[in-house]
Amino acid sequence: MTPTLLELLRSVDTPTVCNAIEVAQGKRGFNDFTRGTVQISDPSGVVVGKARTAKIAAKVPSTEDPALIRERRMAYYKYMSEGTEPSIVVIEDEDGADAVGAFWGELNTTVHKAFGLAGVLTNGVMRDLGDMAPDFPVVAGRVGPSHAFVRVTELDTPVTVFGMTVRADDWVHADRHGAVVIPADVIPQLEDAIRKTQATERIVLDATKAEDFDFSSFEAAWSAFENART
Structure with missing residues (x-):
């Protein structure tokens, strides 16, 4: 590239x-492109990068030890901070069509942009539309007001977002139309x-x-x- x-x-x-x-x-x-309609924080935004992948859940409280959840959260941020630029965050919300917990808002867009990431692709929820980090597109499944019980469940793992499977370090291009994984052999x-x-x-x-x-x-x-x- x-x-x-x-x-x-x-x-x-x-x-x-x-x-x-x-x-x-x-x-x-x-076949490696998204299905369905997406929401985007910036209609003119385009994001391309190598995928840093994770999964989240938020609909119901976790039954895990809170200490383990905190440990995994910090491991997630460390993993995101170590990506080779340019990188795009690709997160699968395991709640799927019932996703309610906004992981992406003012705080997380600002932190991830400061880590050097280029943007986000997720089937989950975003909020704080007027306060997100500028020039950091978020392509999401929906908009919602609450973070509910959102927490990281897995990281550095294959994920499926809008019917498209993404693996860590895949090259992804995304905008208001959706996203596509760029096959390595065509680059x-x-x-x-x-x-x-x-x-x-x-x-x-x-x-x-x-x-x-x-x-x-x-x-x-x-x-x-x-x-x-x-």
């Missing part, structure tokens, strides 16, 4: 990355694939700007587009 590619990835949306992965692979059908070709994706879309987009644009010119542009795309 070169600095040039990182800069490019931060400038494009997640649908473009999904299309570019298909271009790089030369086929359609990869060397990804910059060229993004450029090709953008160029092929321009065939149709530029055609629509012509003063004499009509169905015939659309048909010709679309044919050229289909011949160029994956």
Whole structure:
């Protein structure tokens, strides 16, 4: 992952990355993207990084020893502080569709940003929408007012968020559309694939700007587009 590619990835949306992965692979059908509608703290926010993973729960009180919960919490923060930049936090809320406990708000976004992390992907809850750390996108499942009984249950483990499985150190791209895991084997070709994706879309987009644009010119542009795309 070169600095040039990182800069490019931060400038494009997640649908473009999904299309570019298909271009790089030369086929359609990869499966490592989220399902369903997400919430995002900053509609213009884009986050890309290597995953630092954990699981949380919050709906009901824990039956574990409070000392163990505190120990795991500190181990979580230590783990997050040691990530190789850029890193994205990916957290699975084990309460799923019943998630009620907001782990992400003013405090945790500020702490994680200070650790050098780039943002968050979670199926869980966020709050403090007006007070979150700036330039730290949180892509979440919902918005809610309370932290309930939220606590960390696991860290540095495979997680599933919006139907997408993420492992520690996977490269993840996320924005208001959702997220995608970037396959490691396409990274060397990804910059060229993004450029090709953008160029092929321009065939149709530029055609629509012509003063004499009509169905015939659309048909010709679309044919050229289909011949160029994956």
